[in-house]
Amino acid sequence: MRTVNPLKLEARRREILAAAQACFREKGFHGTSIAEICSAAQISAGGLYRYFASKEEIIAAMAEDERELVSGMLHEVAEAEDFFSAIESLFERFSTSFCDRSHVALAAELLAEAARNPAFATIARQTEMAMVADIETMIRAGQASGQVDPALDAAEAATMLLAAADGLGMRMVILGGFAPEEAGKALRNFVFRYLRAPLPEPGETRERTHVRRVEEG
């Protein structure tokens, strides 16, 4: 008698997911058929349905995978001892992985789907909350160290930061003639201006520890 091997099962599941992701990136959710995923994952249609109950579930699982990946990365970044190095590391990741056309296309599609489908909305919300929480932590650290304006609401600022990065990423991909470095510079510029602690009022003698001014324009 064959015992079910849950590890092998999980491994196969991840293989399918990876294949699906590759397809989705290339052709989008609506442009990818189950048959194509089956081909890519070297599995039969019937077989695939032992791992996922529907196409929607595949998309959702993939989205959740992505969520864990991004969340993990962010969490890691947020644990950097210093606010400054954390934010720098963040920029780097942004330029590195967010520049990919297919990644942004997928994100946009996921967002569009989430706007209609509660199941996806839940996943998106969870991702968002986790990310906001991590960035919020970073910002609070920055506030504690005097690098970030203490008057800012950390949660709001975190959301804002994500929103800006998101919007910029999409513009980068859709507008085409828009280099990743430019986007990176614009984002960095925005972050520092938005978060910066105000200059000390005349007479005050506070250390200038706040986020350094960046060359603009």
Add this chain to the structure above:
Amino acid sequence: MRTVNPLKLEARRREILAAAQACFREKGFHGTSIAEICSAAQISAGGLYRYFASKEEIIAAMAEDERELVSGMLHEVAEAEDFFSAIESLFERFSTSFCDRSHVALAAELLAEAARNPAFATIARQTEMAMVADIETMIRAGQASGQVDPALDAAEAATMLLAAADGLGMRMVILGGFAPEEAGKALRNFVFRYLRAPLPEPGETRERTHVRRVEEG
């Protein structure tokens, strides 16, 4: 009768477009069938195809309509005599029309489509360029009047602003429990912090014409 009536034709076209938009808002591009649009527009399938060559063309026409609407609105706003009143007017519009769930869903879907389909990408690009141009004008006016940091690159700032508004709007809709006023406040807060002219260095005696500080948190 002999005379072709281009007005009536155009009117019918707009009716169909409006019906299509309503369908798309409710169920999305992929969730709406031509038959549904026909039902909504009270026209037969064959009739519809006298006005549009394909479903894609309907979507594109609708997107362009939206483009003209938004561009027009923005242009109007940008022509306000004063930077401050312009930006206030902008916030108001943002809260009023961008709050609509279906509107954002449509925008997200369009974006997702634009990431794959060059025809839509072109439309999106044109919209974006027109909007950036108008906001750039606004920002330059603000820089001239000393309300906006002259060190800022106006075009970059305009793009940034749109990106942030976009990202925020989508978060508002997808995160659900996120009130328009909060989003509005967050956006306003962002804009003023991002655009504000630096405080005069100690010793300088410059009028404090820059964007007033807003209560935060």
Add this chain to the structure above:
Amino acid sequence: MRTVNPLKLEARRREILAAAQACFREKGFHGTSIAEICSAAQISAGGLYRYFASKEEIIAAMAEDERELVSGMLHEVAEAEDFFSAIESLFERFSTSFCDRSHVALAAELLAEAARNPAFATIARQTEMAMVADIETMIRAGQASGQVDPALDAAEAATMLLAAADGLGMRMVILGGFAPEEAGKALRNFVFRYLRAPLPEPGETRERTHVRRVEEG
């Protein structure tokens, strides 16, 4: 009050027919839409239906036109005083007008249609009968003059001749690599061999007026 001008009506009808024929030649019956014919004939859909009750009727009318043309031509040829010059003239026409790809395509399509549709079959039959009759006349003349074997059934031979020409024409167009001159030569070769009077038996003293031998191979 406008009087109906039957001449003008007939003229317009022929214009439409000519336009339709051009379309059919280019794209075939099934590949041509009424709308295309309307475009080509510069007439509205409604207008066209004042002249013809259906698409089928247009095809039929065109076929009948063709019939009259071909019949007329053949009749003219058949009236040549001499069998030999008649048959030569026929070969020339064959090479000239039957070589055209679109002509053969149309003929093939008409034949296919006639095999299913009695209305077309009738037209085809009439054409055929008229042509057979004329060629029969020619052959009889040839028999009278001793150029054609008197033992031949003239009607059968006429049908045979048409069949061979038809089949050869289609092969020429469909097989492609097959020059009109080759086809012409093959046809001529066939006709002379098929029709030729037998050589006089030894001892007979008959003038050698029969169809001259053609160089073969």
Add this chain to the structure above:
Amino acid sequence: MRTVNPLKLEARRREILAAAQACFREKGFHGTSIAEICSAAQISAGGLYRYFASKEEIIAAMAEDERELVSGMLHEVAEAEDFFSAIESLFERFSTSFCDRSHVALAAELLAEAARNPAFATIARQTEMAMVADIETMIRAGQASGQVDPALDAAEAATMLLAAADGLGMRMVILGGFAPEEAGKALRNFVFRYLRAPLPEPGETRERTHVRRVEEG
């Protein structure tokens, strides 16, 4: 189950093809819908498309089937030891299988399609070439045995023979009142007259082995 059964697949494919052929024979290519074929083959629309990529491919496959059938038959006939028995066998087949109205209708339609569609043209060309080759062989044998005029170009004669048979078959179907036997007789008459070796000139003493004269008219 694990094993793919290519035999069963092929069998089902042939079933579908047979059903399609029946439909096409009855109503023609354009008059037969995929739904009708599905009904006849007892298969769903989706199922059918597992075997054929398009309606066109079904027609093409059927045409190729026919090609193999006819080619095979001809090849068999051509291998007869004696020219005379081969040609007799051919006439018999012609009368037997070419007499069928639906068969000729199909052939005519295929020809019409081939005149416009290169894919069909290729198939038609291959069929033709195979048939010509076989008949050419027959004719050469006849020339070797002195039954056929050695002056004839065998390839040309083979084409001519097919053309005549084709044209005659179509006339038979389209003209309606035209019995298979008459057509058969006409064809035989044609073949013998066309192929016959010339009578020996007076003085020559050659055996009269050439094709025997047939009673005419």
Add this chain to the structure above:
DNA sequence: TATGAATGAGCATTCATTCAT
């Protein structure tokens, strides 16, 4: 357990024909 053949509703699109004007 895995296969892949089969399903069948659903889709966008076409087009000969009609008819109010």
Add this chain to the structure above:
DNA sequence: AATGAATGAATGCTCATTCAT
């Protein structure tokens, strides 16, 4: 007499999903 907008049934084809083996 002529227009051209409108019809609507029909078409070829797709694809997520099921199930006998």
